[in-house]
Amino acid sequence: MDPALNIVIVDENPVRAAILADGLREAGYTRVTRIEETTSLLARIYSLDPDVIVIDLENPSRDVLAQMFQVSRVVKRPIAMFVDQSDAAAIEAAVDAGVSAYIVDGLKKERIKGILDLCISRFNAFARLSNELERAQNALSERKVIDRAKGILMKVKNVSEADAYAMLRKTAMNENKKIADVAQSVVTAAELLK
Amino acid sequence: MSGDSLRIGFIPLADAAALIVAADRGFAAKEGLSLDLVREVSWSNVRDKLNIGLFDAAHLLAPVAIASSLGIGHIKMPLLVPFVLGANGNAITVSPALYSALALAADGGDVSDPRVSARALARVVTERRKRGADPLTFGMTFPFSCHNYLLRFWMAAGGVDPDEDIRLVVLPPPYMVDSLSSRQVDGFCVGAPWNSVAVELGIGHILHFGTDIFAQAPEKVLAVRAAWSANREDVLKRLVSALEQAAAFINDPRNLDEVVALLAAPARIGVSAELLERTLKGRLRVAPGETFRGDPDYILIGRNGSARPDPSDAAWLYAQMVRWQQAPWSPDLLSAAKACFRADIYEASRVVSAGSSSVAAQHFRAFTGPNFDPGDIPGYLAALQTTSKSRL
Numbered sequence: 001m002d003p004a005l006n007i008v009i010v011d012e013n014p015v016r017a018a019i020l021a022d023g024l025r026e027a028g029y030t031r032v033t034r035i036e037e038t039t040s041l042l043a044r045i046y047s048l049d050p051d052v053i054v055i056d057l058e059n060p061s062r063d064v065l066a067q068m069f070q071v072s073r074v075v076k077r078p079i080a081m082f083v084d085q086s087d088a089a090a091i092e093a094a095v096d097a098g099v100s101a102y103i104v105d106g107l108k109k110e111r112i113k114g115i116l117d118l119c120i121s122r123f124n125a126f127a128r129l130s131n132e133l134e135r136a137q138n139a140l141s142e143r144k145v146i147d148r149a150k151g152i153l154m155k156v157k158n159v160s161e162a163d164a165y166a167m168l169r170k171t172a173m174n175e176n177k178k179i180a181d182v183a184q185s186v187v188t189a190a191e192l193l194k
Numbered sequence: 195m196s197g198d199s200l201r202i203g204f205i206p207l208a209d210a211a212a213l214i215v216a217a218d219r220g221f222a223a224k225e226g227l228s229l230d231l232v233r234e235v236s237w238s239n240v241r242d243k244l245n246i247g248l249f250d251a252a253h254l255l256a257p258v259a260i261a262s263s264l265g266i267g268h269i270k271m272p273l274l275v276p277f278v279l280g281a282n283g284n285a286i287t288v289s290p291a292l293y294s295a296l297a298l299a300a301d302g303g304d305v306s307d308p309r310v311s312a313r314a315l316a317r318v319v320t321e322r323r324k325r326g327a328d329p330l331t332f333g334m335t336f337p338f339s340c341h342n343y344l345l346r347f348w349m350a351a352g353g354v355d356p357d358e359d360i361r362l363v364v365l366p367p368p369y370m371v372d373s374l375s376s377r378q379v380d381g382f383c384v385g386a387p388w389n390s391v392a393v394e395l396g397i398g399h400i401l402h403f404g405t406d407i408f409a410q411a412p413e414k415v416l417a418v419r420a421a422w423s424a425n426r427e428d429v430l431k432r433l434v435s436a437l438e439q440a441a442a443f444i445n446d447p448r449n450l451d452e453v454v455a456l457l458a459a460p461a462r463i464g465v466s467a468e469l470l471e472r473t474l475k476g477r478l479r480v481a482p483g484e485t486f487r488g489d490p491d492y493i494l495i496g497r498n499g500s501a502r503p504d505p506s507d508a509a510w511l512y513a514q515m516v517r518w519q520q521a522p523w524s525p526d527l528l529s530a531a532k533a534c535f536r537a538d539i540y541e542a543s544r545v546v547s548a549g550s551s552s553v554a555a556q557h558f559r560a561f562t563g564p565n566f567d568p569g570d571i572p573g574y575l576a577a578l579q580t581t582s583k584s585r586l
Contacts, residue, residue, distance in 0.1 A: 040378065042363065060366030062236040063336055066267070067364040092246050100242070 002111045006031045008050040012038065012059055016126045020054070023122045027114065042067060052112055053102040054119050057095065065102060090116065097123040142180035149183035152190045198429065199228045202416075203240045204253035206233055206463040207367075208386040208473045209280025209414045211495050213253055214462050215453060216433075216440035224439070225432035233461065236366065237336050244417065245271045251433070253279060256412040257338035257511050263420075263534045264512075266521050267338065272420040272530075276430050276539040277437050278507070279414045281500035283493035284341055284404035285389040285478070286348065288381035289374055292318070292330070293399040308406045308561045312352025319359045333365035333373055333382035341383040343514040344407050350578075351562050356518075374398055385413070386473040386493065387465050393479050400480035405491050409559035410500065412507045427539065434543035441496025450474065503535035509568035510558050517575055528571060 007029055011017035017034045024032045033048055035041065038061045045053065045068075055062050094100055097120040103112060146168065153164035168186070172179045202217075204210040216222045217229035234240045237255055241262060244252040259273045288296070296305050299317040303310035319330065334341040346356040356362055365373055370388045373379045375397045382388075383404075392398030404411065416437065423430055444453050450471065458467040472478055476492030479485065494500040512531035515521035540546055558566040564577035 038369070039373070039376070057239050058235055060235045060368060062238045063366055064364045066238055066337055088246065091242065095242055095246060095248065100238070 003028050003030050005029060005052055005112065005115070006048070006050045007033070007052045007054065007115065008045060008048050009034045010038070010041065010045075010053065010055040010059060010061065012036060013056065016056070016123070019126055020119060020122045023118050024115065027118055029115070038064075051104045051107055052115055054115075055100050055102070056123070057098045057100055062100065068102070093120050097121075098127065099123045142178075142183075145180055145187060146183040149186040152186055156190075198226055199230065200250040200429070200433065201230045201232060201248070202251045202253070203232050203234050203243055203249040205235075205237065205240060206465075207253075207283075207414070208457070208463065208470060208493060209283050209495065210253045210463065211444055211453070211457055211474075212277075212279050212437045212440045212501075213416070214457055215444055216436040218456050218459075218462070219440065219443060219452075221439040221443070222433070222436040225436045227429070227432055227436060229436075231462070237339075241268070244273070244419065245269060247419070247422070250422065251416055251418045254415055254417040255336055255339045256415045256507070257340065257343070257515065258336065259415050259417040260508055260511050260531045260534055261338045261515070261520070262417075264521060264527055264530055266515065272534075273417045274420050274423055274534050274536050274539075275415040275417050275503045275508075276423075276536050276543075277416040277434050278412050278501050278503050279416055279437070279495070281410050281413050281494040281498075282404050282408075282491060283385045283413050283473075284344060284383055285385075285400050286345065286381060286383045286402045286404075286407075287374070287389045287392050287398040288401050289377070289379075289397065290399060292380045293401065296401070305401065306406075308348055308402055309351070311401060312348055312354070314352070315349060316352040316354050319354050323359075329359060329361050330380045331361040331363060331378065333363055333370050333379040333384070335367055335384055336364060337520065338515070340404070340408075340411050340413050341385075343511075343518070344404055344411075345383045346518055347514075347560060347563075348402070348407050371395065371397070387469040390469055390472065390478055393481065396482045400478060400487070403478075403487070403489050403492055405489055407561055410491065410494070410498065411558075412500070412503075412511065415503065430539055431543040434540055435545040438496065438501060438543065438545040441501055444474070444495050445497055502540050503537055505532035505535045505537065506558075506568035508532045508535040509571065510566055513566070513571045513574060516571065517578065523572065523575075532568075 007024060009017050009020055009032065014036055017036060021032045021034055035044055041061050041064050053065065055065060094116065099119050101116050101119060149168060150161055150164040153159060153167055154161060168179050168182050172182045175182070202213060204213055213231060217231050222229045232249065237258060240252045240254060241258055243249045259275050261267050263272045295318050296311055296314040299314040300310050305311040305314060322330065332345055334345055336342065342362065345362065349356045349360060354360060363379065365379070365382065367384050367388050370382045370384050371392045374382065374392055375395065389400050393400060418430065443449050454467045454470045454474065457463045457470050458465065463470065473493060476490050477486055477488040480487045491498065508531045509528060512521065512528055516523045521527060564574055566574055
């Protein structure tokens, strides 16, 4: 671990960038800067002069960083991809997690191995959280549809709530569908028949 | 057979058309292939995911396929190209302010002539330097791209040094237009539809079609890892057959509406059908108002023999890399570059060998400078240097 390393995070997702920055600071890295705005990205990076750049793979600006590999008069310090041929596993783990890292050429890998590992685990954790959130939201909207369908059935068929739910469940089982899908059909049909 | 399902990365651009039509109009299925097209946001991602095997094949900038094979600018990964997905398709767009400055500096000359516009650019550059203004800034999409080489060739022809006199910056295509309107760049070279978008918004003039600079340049290729292809030549040939049929379908004017609808789908290119139609027809609005310009070769999807990966195309691209100091000159690197473009696989595919392939391409004809000779790259580069120094 090397607290003096100057780390820049380029991520348009402010929540994920914050999670990563916190993680790095907790691990003892004190010089962490987030760039969320991607206009003049290269100029900002040059002015910050980082040792390590972390960028999310959903960011089209990743191609901008390709310019830093070019021999050109504007480049202060040559930048290299963190991983090289010998690190197929590290590249795969990073790409799977949706993150890529670049380092100043010549920086010893051992010094920043921990940073990449931390990025990968935080990105993965963020993806899990997002998935869970999405599932929770789906579940919520499914429950709303089912409630509406139950209401329609109770009114039209003049049955109790438990019976309405049983009807939905029975139909779903017979047709090999999800209850929410059957409920959606009921709601759609009711809209059409209004 | 598991080898018959292919995962292919692409960037949503008009020259992904043959892949999209092959996948969505049944040409791949006819060849016993199932194509899973995965939309990506950056060339770096496409390249990396191809390298590590997440993709079996990819829609790639032609120079990236060569740079990857030579290990230039990034990790070395030998790739091979059995099909050229698109040639041309680019344009140079400048801000209204720069357009006026060029027209003024052209001194009555016609700036739609690249010889005139390049000279005018040199005068604008000199004049700005004299009054201490910042150098002009131009955007392009990737260091290893024909956009970069088009801009540089044009600038150098007027005596402008693109590394000393101009700032050339990489910008993702979706950000090009914003950067022009916020005056962070004075011009850019990019593919469809971004030039048209700038013109529609009234913030850009299309100064040149790419074809004004190079009559026919390989733009995007289908690339696979050389190691992956080793025991899959049959799959590759069937993929080439599917792409060749898709390209023929695209080029039949009767199919235009259907093709444009397939390409415009949100999961594919996802831009308006009207813009795509104009792109494929090569008829673009070049200035605000009703100023249109047409060029049947504006973009080539397999026409004019452009799908054939000619090793001399690879040599020409390698020569551009050497010219701009991206790659050192060596006969070995030249051989390695040429070996990526596999005309033999293309020609051995069922459909191509059956004779549907068309005329030989008009390779490398530029608006000025020496003729390109793949057998004498040092001579070509030396002659270019002389013409640049003596200006036009």
